[in-house]
Amino acid sequence: MREFALIDRLKTRLASRRTDTRLGIGDDAALIAPAAGEELAITTDTLIAGRHFPSDTPAFDIGYKAIAVNLSDLAAMGADPAWVTLALAAPELDESWCDAFLDGACAAMGDDPIDIIGGDTTRGDLSITVTAIGRLPVGSALRRSGAQPGDVIAVTGTLGDAAHGLDCWDERAQANADETFCIERLARPRWRNGAALRALAHAAIDISDGLVADLGHVLAASGVGARVNVDALPVSPALAGCVDTAQMRACQLGGGDDYELCITLAPGDLERAQAALDCPLTVIGEVEAEAGLRLVDAAGRPFAWAGAAGWDHFPDA
Ligand SMILES: [Mg+2]
Missing domain, CATH: 3.30.1330.10 (PurM-like, N-terminal domain)
Structure with a gap:
């Protein structure tokens, strides 16, 4: 072709859906007309x-x-x-x-x-x-730099499915139902309705490189630290059904490609944020003034995790 x-x-095949698209495909450039105040x-x-x-x-x-x-x-x-x-x-x-x-x-x-x-x-x-x-x-964007001590940290959906889907990819012809769920999460990630969180979240990032890496970007940009309860990380029944706990934690903390949102917000805004989304929003920890990310279990004991800090596109740089 x-x-x-x-x-x-x-x-x-793609009829325009927007009146503020003045000119779409076919000329040297497209023309869009954002409204005043946007x-x-x-x-x-x-x-x-x-x-x-x-x-x-x-x-x-x-x-x-x-x-x-x-x-x-x-x-x-x-x-x-x-x-x-x-x-x-x-x-x-x-x-x-x-x-x-x-x-x-x-x-x-x-x-x-x-x-x-x-x-x-x-x-x-x-x-x-x-x-x-x-x-x-104007001025309403959710930025990585807005996290404040006292904020709760919450994530949409479930974590780790896509990472396990990648582990299962080569054997996908023989995959069981749980593995197939994870493979589909890798192949067709859902994008979330982040616009619903405007004026609610203080900071946001989408988890493309793994929770630890991406939350780390938020903490660094905001000049704060955090405590995260690994036992609170949301897990799909599918992932829980096909890996042991150690593998599950590795997928949830270090696995990329889930494209869930990780946000920080005032505790008092949590219910409104949950109601604004069409997916679960789970609290996994809180923002603290002291720099660094502290992983703990449900009892508050330090959780040792030696996994790589997310996906490094330039590992030798
Ligand atoms: Mg991103």
């Missing part, structure tokens, strides 16, 4: 085959994940997702592969009012770069 054919394909949150992520997803990942799941991880970053800022651009490098532009890829991208957007307003295709090793743009009222 020639490049213009893919762009045409995108254009015909700020735009902009994020870009590149996914490379063999590095960010297994090389034998189905096209649908690649399209899904490329969109979902970027919408997750917007969610972590508290932004309403509005626009996306999509750059695809692939060894060949096979028509059915491209259709499945776009099916996955559209599935990740769901019914939300999001427009794909631009795209580019080029021949090369398989990689996908998505830029996502979200809207939010």
Whole structure:
């Protein structure tokens, strides 16, 4: 398939859902018209085959994940997702592969009012770069630097599933139901409605590289520390059903790719935050003035964990 054919394909199947998209795919650039009083949150992520997803990942799941991880970053800022651009490098532009890829991208957007307003295709090793743009009222973004001593720390959903899904990936043809659940969490991560947490959360991040690493970014940016109860970390019945406790803790603390939100907020706002979300929100610890992350068990005893601190993209740097 020639490049213009893919762009045409995108254009015909993706009718605009937004009145503030002035011009979508088809000209030299798209035109968007944010309202007065709004700020735009902009994020870009590149996914490379063999590095960010297994090389034998189905096209649908690649399209899904490329969109979902970027919408997750917007969610972590508290932004309403509005626009996306999509750059695809692939060894060949096979028509059915491209259709499945776009099916996955559209599935990740769901019914939300999001427009794909631009795209580019080029021949090369398989990689996908998505830029996502979200809207939010001026000054309302959830930043990593807002955590305050006395805040509770809470996470959406469950932790560790995707990490175990990666462990099971090569044997997925023989996976049982619990393992399949974890594999699907890796392949098609849910992005959360972070916009619902505006004016409630003090700080937020999405967990892409593992709880310890990502919460560590929040603590460092905020100049605070934290105590986290490892026995309080939310676990899916599926993960609990297919690994022992030590593996489970390793997945929950160090495993990436869950794309759940980790937020800090005043204890008095917890109930409202839980009500604002369509998923569980679980308290796992509290922010403290003393720097550093202290892992403890339910009895308050220190929990020793020697795992790597998340995924380091440049381990030798
Ligand atoms: Mg992020």
